[in-house]
Amino acid sequence: MTSKRSILVTGATGQQGGAVARALLSRGHRVKALTRKPDSEAARQLASAGADIVAGDLADAASVVRAAKDVDTMFLMGNSYEVGLQEETRQGIIAADAAKAAGVGHLIYSSVADADKKTGIPHFESKYLVEKHVAGLGIPYTISAPVAFMENVAAPWSIGALSQGTYAFAMPPKRVLQLVSLADIGGFVAALAERRDQVFGKRFDFAGDELSGEAQAKILSEAIGRPIGYQEIPIAVARQQSEDAALMFEWFDRVGYDADIAALRKEFPEVGWHNFADWARAFDWSTLQTASATGR
Numbered sequence: 001m002t003s004k005r006s007i008l009v010t011g012a013t014g015q016q017g018g019a020v021a022r023a024l025l026s027r028g029h030r031v032k033a034l035t036r037k038p039d040s041e042a043a044r045q046l047a048s049a050g051a052d053i054v055a056g057d058l059a060d061a062a063s064v065v066r067a068a069k070d071v072d073t074m075f076l077m078g079n080s081y082e083v084g085l086q087e088e089t090r091q092g093i094i095a096a097d098a099a100k101a102a103g104v105g106h107l108i109y110s111s112v113a114d115a116d117k118k119t120g121i122p123h124f125e126s127k128y129l130v131e132k133h134v135a136g137l138g139i140p141y142t143i144s145a146p147v148a149f150m151e152n153v154a155a156p157w158s159i160g161a162l163s164q165g166t167y168a169f170a171m172p173p174k175r176v177l178q179l180v181s182l183a184d185i186g187g188f189v190a191a192l193a194e195r196r197d198q199v200f201g202k203r204f205d206f207a208g209d210e211l212s213g214e215a216q217a218k219i220l221s222e223a224i225g226r227p228i229g230y231q232e233i234p235i236a237v238a239r240q241q242s243e244d245a246a247l248m249f250e251w252f253d254r255v256g257y258d259a260d261i262a263a264l265r266k267e268f269p270e271v272g273w274h275n276f277a278d279w280a281r282a283f284d285w286s287t288l289q290t291a292s293a294t295g296r
Helices: 015-026 042-051 061-068 085-100 124-137 149-156 155-162 182-196 213-224 233-243 243-254 261-267 275-282 286-294
Strands: 006-009 029-035 052-055 073-076 109-110 143-148 166-169 176-180 202-206 209-212 229-232
Touching: 006 015, 006 124, 006 176, 015 042, 029 042, 029 166, 042 209, 052 061, 052 124, 073 085, 073 149, 073 182, 073 275, 109 124, 109 182, 124 243, 143 182, 149 155, 149 176, 149 229, 155 166, 155 286, 166 182, 166 213, 176 182, 182 202, 209 213, 213 229, 233 243
Parallel strands: 006 029, 006 073, 029 052, 073 109, 109 143, 143 202, 166 229
Antiparallel strands: 176 209
């Protein structure tokens, strides 16, 4: 293993940041977990796993500088769903500037695959604005750009239908989509932190598998132990919920992610990549019983 790193993880009590923090801890690195909710259950779990919990806010440059003063690496991510598109970009720029002010030796920014391709998807564009700022700061950086999460299958907006035997998604049943597990996002960021100067100035789109909604439903049926059918959500229905999401689904169908999965597995074997079937078999599907009982 490479030398032990000291890494500040932002968004550490969320899905992606939590996966990054856990992967780093499991590989023996020192993790400082930045969170606005240091008393939350997620923060307590990270602390028990060995992370140092630090109160801070990406919108507060001073708190980020304080947290980053004694680390050699920083993982930065934003959440447009929580704070809005413009605020995500603003906070990302503030936090990136704070990383430079603190003298962080390697800034890893989490964007999204193909955000640099003029997709026209608002929450891709908001991240790309931060990417461009990071690239212009004059500090060592790497862009980590995952595709769609496998865990979205069991997200709050999906779990209710899934508990009733339906996997519903706003794409044609045979259209292939690239996916990645949260565990692999954590493993990939850990690999970037360990490789350090080998990945400075580089941007990595990455995925763990690619398959259609129909194929996902078949795998889910086997993993869950009962029939799961695929249902295409009309794009007009998706648009009623979110214009941003509708534009993304249209782009998925029209263009789609194009990460080189075979090359990634060869170049980054230490990630321990999961395909969708691996992920589905390992997932705790007791959440379906909870969803069904609560009528969610």
